[in-house]
């Protein structure tokens with residue numbers, strides 16, 4: 278091997294979502310990063326309703342369609358089974374590893390609502406801080422994930438014939454995608470929000486670290502289910518209506534665009550009027566559009582309220598500095614006008630993340646909205662392996 282030959286590293290990030298599996302394979306050669314393969318496959322329910330079986334089938338199909346060159350995968354867990362927090366502890370030097378471990382583990386128990394035997398646990402030193410009269414303090418990032426959730430992921434990956442090398446945390450993948458994919462290291466705090474089908478994942482990063490995460494169980498499926506029940510549609514019809522109509526956005530007379538916000542209080546009137554049945558087809562089509570807009574706005578509005586609460590909590594309780602920018606990802610941000618709606622309600626600059634700015638490959642031929650919404654987590658998981666740092 279020549280001394281100056283660049284070492285090529287390959288990593289396969291596998292994002293097992295609720296509605297689909299997405300894979301991103303990355304090659305790193307020197308400083309150059311290329312997405313060599315990528316793909317996504319929906320998870321279809323089996324007749325017996327066995328979730329693991331459906332996921333294994335989807336992963337197997339993804340691999341045969343996308344032809345990944347390695348079986349070693351990095352996957353991620355998120356949701357209520359994962360706890361991420363920054364703790365402030367008395368100062369310990371780099372050498373006092375045992376003392377620090379003992380302090381972290383005893384403090385962490387207060388924040389982990391599971392038995393310590395049932396969680397995979399890790400931590401990382403963050404910053405030394407000056408705690409005034411109390412002297413130096415140490416900030417430590419703790420991570421805990423329920424072992425059975427981690428095991429479930431590894432089992433489906435093994436059953437699909439792959440080799441689960443690392444099970445990472447979904448929100449860390451978002452941070453890696455920003456840092457290495459979009460090549461940004463924001464010194465002020467930024468929020469990364471993944472609005473998927475079953476979970477909305479919120480992470481706040483500052484510098485290279487995740488400092489806050491929260492997962493909500495309101496996401497795209499909540500909106501589809503509300504359309505199904507309010508409009509009496511089946512799932513494919515409701516999904517289509519959601520994608521066709523999304524959020525309404527109307528231009529105002531001054532040329533500045535403004536959101537047509539429909540308050541929750543006028544929703545019942547709108548729903549009542551579907552039953553009157555006297556309108557022409559065109560009118561009822563129009564009415565259906567208005568109803569879908571109202572539902573999308575109401576539920577996305579609820580998600581945004583939670584995001585806002587997280588931003589305020591972070592600013593007031595954890596940092597003192599406000600979140601200056603919000604980056605979005607996840608399929609639900611493909612909803613028409615959702616980014617502008619979210620930005621308007623949050624009153625904070627917001628955009629869909631394009632984490633492929635600093636990489637090469639065919640993925641760049643995809644629409645930036647689509648690649649950012651779909652492949653951010655997969656890319657972030659793969660990046661973790663080629664850049665190799667952090668806690669798992």
Ligand SMILES: Nc1ncnc2c1ncn2[C@@H]1O[C@H](COP(=O)(O)OP(=O)(O)OP(=O)(O)O)[C@@H](O)[C@H]1O
Nearest residue numbers: 294295296297473474475476497607608609611612
């Ligand atoms: N154009 C669109 N308009 C509205 N919603 C959309 C659009 N495209 C996709 N979605 C929604 O995005 C969601 C799927 O997003 P995504 O693929 O990020 O979810 P997932 O990763 O499978 O799930 P999760 O992250 O919650 O486990 C679905 O609810 C789908 O209806």
Ligand SMILES: [Mg+2]
Nearest residue numbers: 294295473474
């Ligand atoms: Mg997802």
